[in-house]
Structures are given as C-alpha cells and as structure tokens.
Amino acid sequence: MSDKAKSIVSKKTSGQDERLKEVSKLRLLLNRPELGAVGGAILVFIFFGIVAGDTGMFSAYGTLNFLDVSANLGIIAIAAAMLMIGGEFDLSIGSMIGFAGICIAIPAIYWGWPLWVSIIFAFAMAVLVGYFNGILVVKTGLPSFIVTLAMLFILRGATLAITRLITGRTQVPGLRVLIENDPIAWMFATDTFKWLFTWLGSMNLIALRTDGTPLATGIPPSVIWFIAATLFATWILMKTRYGNWIFASGGDKNGATNVGVPVGRVKISLFIGTAVAATIFATIQVLDAGSADTMRGNLKELEAIAAAVVGGCLLTGGYGSAIGAAFGALIFGTVSMGIFYTDVDTDWFKVFLGAMMLIAVVFNNFIRKRVTESK
Amino acid sequence: MSENLIEFNNISKFFGKVIALKDVTMKLKKGEIMCLLGDNGAGKSTLIKTLAGVHKPDEGEIVIEGNKTVFDSPKDALDMGIGTVYQDLALVPLMSVTRNFFMGREPLKGLPFLKTFDIEKANQIAAERMGQIGIDVRDPSQAVGTMSGGERQCLAISRAIYFGAKVLVLDEPTSALGVHQASMVLKYVVKAASEGLAVILITHNVHHAYPVGNSFTVLNRGKSLGTFNKKDISREELLGMMAGGEELDKLEVELKEMNRINN
Ligand SMILES: Nc1ncnc2c1ncn2[C@@H]1O[C@H](COP(=O)(O)OP(=O)(O)OP(=O)(O)O)[C@@H](O)[C@H]1O
Numbered sequence: 001m002s003d004k005a006k007s008i009v010s011k012k013t014s015g016q017d018e019r020l021k022e023v024s025k026l027r028l029l030l031n032r033p034e035l036g037a038v039g040g041a042i043l044v045f046i047f048f049g050i051v052a053g054d055t056g057m058f059s060a061y062g063t064l065n066f067l068d069v070s071a072n073l074g075i076i077a078i079a080a081a082m083l084m085i086g087g088e089f090d091l092s093i094g095s096m097i098g099f100a101g102i103c104i105a106i107p108a109i110y111w112g113w114p115l116w117v118s119i120i121f122a123f124a125m126a127v128l129v130g131y132f133n134g135i136l137v138v139k140t141g142l143p144s145f146i147v148t149l150a151m152l153f154i155l156r157g158a159t160l161a162i163t164r165l166i167t168g169r170t171q172v173p174g175l176r177v178l179i180e181n182d183p184i185a186w187m188f189a190t191d192t193f194k195w196l197f198t199w200l201g202s203m204n205l206i207a208l209r210t211d212g213t214p215l216a217t218g219i220p221p222s223v224i225w226f227i228a229a230t231l232f233a234t235w236i237l238m239k240t241r242y243g244n245w246i247f248a249s250g251g252d253k254n255g256a257t258n259v260g261v262p263v264g265r266v267k268i269s270l271f272i273g274t275a276v277a278a279t280i281f282a283t284i285q286v287l288d289a290g291s292a293d294t295m296r297g298n299l300k301e302l303e304a305i306a307a308a309v310v311g312g313c314l315l316t317g318g319y320g321s322a323i324g325a326a327f328g329a330l331i332f333g334t335v336s337m338g339i340f341y342t343d344v345d346t347d348w349f350k351v352f353l354g355a356m357m358l359i360a361v362v363f364n365n366f367i368r369k370r371v372t373e374s375k
Numbered sequence: 376m377s378e379n380l381i382e383f384n385n386i387s388k389f390f391g392k393v394i395a396l397k398d399v400t401m402k403l404k405k406g407e408i409m410c411l412l413g414d415n416g417a418g419k420s421t422l423i424k425t426l427a428g429v430h431k432p433d434e435g436e437i438v439i440e441g442n443k444t445v446f447d448s449p450k451d452a453l454d455m456g457i458g459t460v461y462q463d464l465a466l467v468p469l470m471s472v473t474r475n476f477f478m479g480r481e482p483l484k485g486l487p488f489l490k491t492f493d494i495e496k497a498n499q500i501a502a503e504r505m506g507q508i509g510i511d512v513r514d515p516s517q518a519v520g521t522m523s524g525g526e527r528q529c530l531a532i533s534r535a536i537y538f539g540a541k542v543l544v545l546d547e548p549t550s551a552l553g554v555h556q557a558s559m560v561l562k563y564v565v566k567a568a569s570e571g572l573a574v575i576l577i578t579h580n581v582h583h584a585y586p587v588g589n590s591f592t593v594l595n596r597g598k599s600l601g602t603f604n605k606k607d608i609s610r611e612e613l614l615g616m617m618a619g620g621e622e623l624d625k626l627e628v629e630l631k632e633m634n635r636i637n638n
C-alpha cells in the first residue's frame with residue numbers, strides 16, 4: 001500500500017468519522033421498537049384523563065383494576081413477544097390457560113393432591129406442551145402458525161373432555177379454601193404492599209369501605225409477576241447470549257445456524273416459555289376465582305399477539321422488545337377497563353382493538369424501514 | 376499423522392436426485408492457500424459447507440489433522456477453529472454489527488451462572504477487526520441492514536478471520552468489494568496462511584486467485600478436474616479450465632447436431 005493510501009486509511013480509522021452525522025438522542029429513541037407502544041400508552045392515558053378523569057378510573061381502586069387486567073395480558077404477551085422475536089407464533093396460549101387451570105383444579109379437588117403439588121404438576125405439563133410444540137415445529141419445519149393452531153384445538157378439546165370425564169361438569173370450584181397455608185399458592189394469590197394501602201386509607205388518601213378498610217387492599221400478584229417478567233425478559237434480550245440467539249434465530253434461521261447458534265433449542269425453549277407464561281396466568285386466575293373453567297383463556301393467544309405487535313414485534317421475527325409488549329398490554333388493559341368509565345358503549349372495544357393494531361403495524365413498519373433501510 | 380491439515384476423501388453429496396458432489400478429493404497443508412474454482416453450480420459452496428458443518432457428506436470422509444471428523448453442526452466446526460465466510464454471508468440484517476460479529480460466540484462477563492453478553496468488549500473488537508480490513512465502522516450498534524454490500528462482506532470476513540484459528544474458508548469473499556478492500560482481504564489471506572492457517576478461497580476471479588493461491592482445485596458439475604500446483608499451471612490454462620473450455624466444445628457439437636437435423 002502506498003503511503004498516501006495508508007494515510008487515508010489511518011485517517012478514516014482514527015477519531016471522528018466524517019461520514020457519521022451527529023446522531024441525536026431523539027433519533028436513537030425513534031429507532032427503538034417500543035416507541036409506538038409507549039407513545040400509544042401516553043395517548044390512551046391522556047384520552048381517559050380527559051374523558052374519564054373524574055370518574056374514579058384513576059382512583060387507587062380503579063388504577064389497580066386496569067393494571068390487573070393489563071398485567072394478566074402482559075404476562076402472556078411478553079412470552080409471545082419473545083417467541084415472535086425468535087420467529088415463531090404460539091396460537092395455543094389460550095388453550096394452555098384452560099388446560100393449566102384444570103391441571104391444578106382436578107388433582108387438588110378430585111385426587112386429593114396438595115395444592116402446591118397440583119401447581120407444580122401444571123407447570124410440568126406446560127413444559128411438556130411447550131416442548132412438544134417446539135419439537136414439532138423444529139423437526140417438521142412446518143409453520144408454527146399451523147402446528148400451534150392444531151394444538152389450540154387439541155388442548156381445548158382435551159381440557160373439555162378430560163374435565164367432563166372426571167367431574168361430569170365443565171367447571172371445578174372449591175379451590176379457595178386450599179390456598180391458606182399452602183407453601184406455593186401465596187406467590188400467585190397474595191396482594192402485596194398491604195401496609196401501604198392500609199396507611200393510605202388511614203390517612204384518608206384513598207377510598208374506604210364502610211367498615212373502614214381500604215377499597216384497594218394491595219398490589220395484585222399479577223402486577224408483580226408482570227413487572228418481574230418484563231424486567232427478566234428485557235434483561236435476557238438485551239444482556240445475555242441467549243438473547244442474542246433469540247434475535248438471530250428469528251432474524252435469519254439459516255444464517256444463525258451456520259454460525260453455530262442452536263436455533264432449534266432456542267425455539268423450543270421459547271415455546272416452553274409461552275406455555276409456562278400461560279400457566280402463570282392460569283394459576284393466578286384460578287386462585288383468584290377459586291375455580292377452574294374449561295373455557296378460560298379463550299382467544300387470549302390473539303390478544304397476546306396483538307399486544308406484542310402493538311409493542312413493536314415484527315410478524316416476520318427478529319425484531320421487537322419485551323418493554324414494547326408490556327406497553328401493548330397496558331394499552332389494551334387500560335382501554336378495556338377504561339371504556340366502562342366513559343359513555344362509549346363497551347361493544348366498541350373490539351373495534352378499537354383492531355384499529356389500534358392496524359395503526360401499530362403501519363407505524364412499526366415505518367420504524368423498521370428507518371432502522372434497516374435508511375443509509 | 377499425515378502432514379495434511381485437511382483431507383476431503385471421496386466426498387459425495389446428494390440433494391434428492393441432484394448430485395451436488397461426486398467423489399471429490401482435495402488435500403490442504405498448513406499454510407497453504409487452496410483456490411477452489413469452477414462454474415456456477417459446480418458444487419464449490421456445497422464442498423466447503425461439508426467442512427463448515429452445514430452439510431454432512433453422504434459418502435467419503437473429512438480428515439482433520441489425521442483424524443476422521445464428523446461435524447454434527449456448524450458449532451463443532453467453529454469449535455475446531457474453522458472460520459467460514461459463506462456465500463450468502465450468514466448475517467442478520469435486523470441485528471447490529473456487533474451482535475452479528477459475535478452471533479453464536481458472544482463474549483461473556485460477570486458471575487458464573489449469571490454471565491452477560493459483554494457488549495462493550497464486543498463493540499470494541501468488532502470495530503477494531505473491521506478497521507483492520509479497511510472498513511471504518513461508524514457505529515457498531517448500527518443494523519447490518521443499513522450497511523453496503525461490500526461492508527457486509529467485510530463484516531463476514533473479519534468475523535471468520537477472528538474465529539478461524541486453524542482454517543479459513545472464504546466463499547467468494549471479494550465479489551462485492553472495491554479494489555482497496557479486495558486487496559486488503561487478499562493480503563489478509565496471505566498473512567493468515569503465513570501464520571500457519573490453511574485457507575480455502577473460492578472465487579470466479581482468476582486475477583484474485585492466481586496471485587495468492589498455492590494450488591488450485593477445479594470443480595466441474597460436482598466432480599473434481601484435479602488439483603494443480605501453481606508451478607504446473609499458468610493463469611491462462613486455469614482460466615480456460617474455469618471458463619468452460621469444454622463448454623465451447625459442447626456448443627460446437629450442439630451446432631453440428633442442429634445442422635444435421637436441419638438437413
Ligand atoms: N440445499 C440444497 N438443496 C438442493 N440442491 C442444492 C442445495 N445446495 C446446492 N444444491 C445444488 O447443488 C449444486 C451445487 O451447488 P453449489 O451451491 O455448491 O454451487 P457453486 O459451485 O457454489 O455455485 P456458485 O458459483 O453459483 O456459487 C447446484 O446444482 C445446486 O442447485
């Protein structure tokens with residue numbers, strides 16, 4: 001290489017590159033997948049702040065209410081988002097919720113198992129179902145859309161058939177009495193920060209019942225699980241090797257395989273993740289309601305995918321974020337509860353849901369183009 | 376132990392009815408640069424993919440340092456120090472430069488069982504390594520989809536150089552490169568070989584192959600036409616063999632045939 005060439009090279013590699021435009025913080029922010037969902041959530045809060053600000057929607061009780069709904073959806077939406085980033089879908093999440101519910105209720109009520117054993121049993125079944133979904137998708141190479149659609153029917157049907165066979169009904173009640181003193185159930189059934197709410201009540205800062213106890217008794221377990229899941233998933237995606245493998249598996253399966261990423265194992269583990277998340281959802285619901293119902297979780301898989309998409313996940317995989325999915329779930333939960341506080345007929349909720357998704361997809365598509373195609 | 380670092384012994388590979396490779400034998404020593412030449416579809420990529428662990432040969436065996444070796448996955452090959460630049464580069468456009476560079480082999484830091492991806496270190500290595508072949512990475516967190524074709528190729532090359540401790544395999548690495556980057560890459564290839572790596576270089580460009588190669592293997596329709604040492608073959612002969620001398624012969628036969636039918 002000539003000296004002149006060398007000097008050009010050394011100039012290019014040293015110090016500030018003349019071709020690097022000053023990248024503003026704002027621009028970096030604009031390129032994040034969750035931007036749409038965070039912006040959407042802010043808009044939703046402004047909207048309800050205006051139309052329902054004085055209705056009690058944002059009282060402690062009302063807030064915990066919509067947070068609870070958001071959190072339940074969020075738990076499965078985050079797992080669905082991770083799977084989508086990994087390039088696959090799971091349409092059996094809703095059916096898994098119903099299945100997990102009876103996996104807890106039937107052993108606990110009809111077979112006399114301790115509640116905690118039943119809960120562990122349900123999680124073990126979830127791992128099995130997720131593993132089965134994953135291995136089927138990986139080994140057959142079929143679209144996960146089809147494989148898990150089949151699983152949607154199989155699981156729902158099995159749930160119904162087994163429950164009727166054993167109990168003669170489609171509901172299994174009677175779980176509430178088992179929660180007390182159970183070594184595990186409290187994780188899914190206990191409100192936290194009760195002291196805070198008692199104190200707020202005693203200061204007359206939040207609404208009280210007639211007996212003087214606060215209306216909102218504590219943070220529901222779903223919210224804790226939801227926050228923990230968001231943090232955990234974000235940590236995995238951004239900070240760990242496994243996270244890099246998830247993006248790689250969804251971004252380009254062949255490329256990832258060729259450089260040594262165990263794509264099959266990554267995908268199987270993500271399917272296990274969605275089934276386990278469905279079981280967390282189910283456990284919280286079953287213990288809260290005190291009963292399992294074979295129809296629980298119906299259509300939840302679509303809501304989870306919708307929240308993930310609103311949160312910036314790309315349907316084609318390889319792009320998205322857990323925080324985005326969390327905000328997507330927050331939007332849905334807030335609107336589904338908030339609509340009760342407005343004059344709008346609740347029948348319109350699904351219309352909103354669909355419209356929101358469409359806007360999100362168009363918006364996210366635009367963001368992705370900026371990230372990947374702008375030079 | 377044989378003196379060859381790598382031996383492909385009678386490798387065959389079939390894709391359904393397609394015979395991609397038939398009885399291909401090729402041997403490389405340490406420090407040798409082997410250029411693998413041949414027409415489109417000759418089976419060059421398929422051959423090197425058997426060494427990269429992507430395909431398992433249907434017949435024949437690969438011998439590395441005297442040991443018969445079967446790769447179950449590309450990871451096995453990488454673990455042995457075989458770095459590969461694939462023709463399609465194996466990059467994920469939606470991921471950043473750094474995340475692509477270390478995809479599958481991320482550097483870790485932190486406590487055991489709680490190790491995290493050491494992004495800072497990875498950023499630094501990726502930028503440094505790409506700088507060495509003449510690409511200034513403006514921003515290691517930039518998505519690969521925003522890079523030019525040549526920049527992507529350089530990313531794949533510097534990645535293979537970084538991880539290929541024993542063997543470097545390059546499948547048409549210079550096809551999209553400017554003169555400067557191509558010569559940088561070729562210089563690197565020579566340097567790697569002088570450090571004792573074996574290099575397999577696939578290219579359609581004889582002007583890239585001839586100056587750096589020690590030996591040349593020509594594939595034709597899945598079969599090897601033989602391996603030639605540089606001293607035994609001229610640039611022109613090589614070009615003739617690659618660019619289908621026999622293709623012209625065939626064309627002649629076909630024209631004759633058409634004449635016969637017309638008469
Ligand atoms: N995965 C596959 N499935 C089926 N056929 C394949 C596969 N991979 C390669 N082939 C076939 O094997 C033959 C050799 O392909 P290969 O990619 O090795 O050629 P090549 O020499 O690298 O060509 P090029 O110079 O165009 O890159 C081709 O006919 C191709 O169609």
Ligand SMILES: [Mg+2]
Pocket residue numbers: 419420421462546
């Ligand atoms: Mg090829």
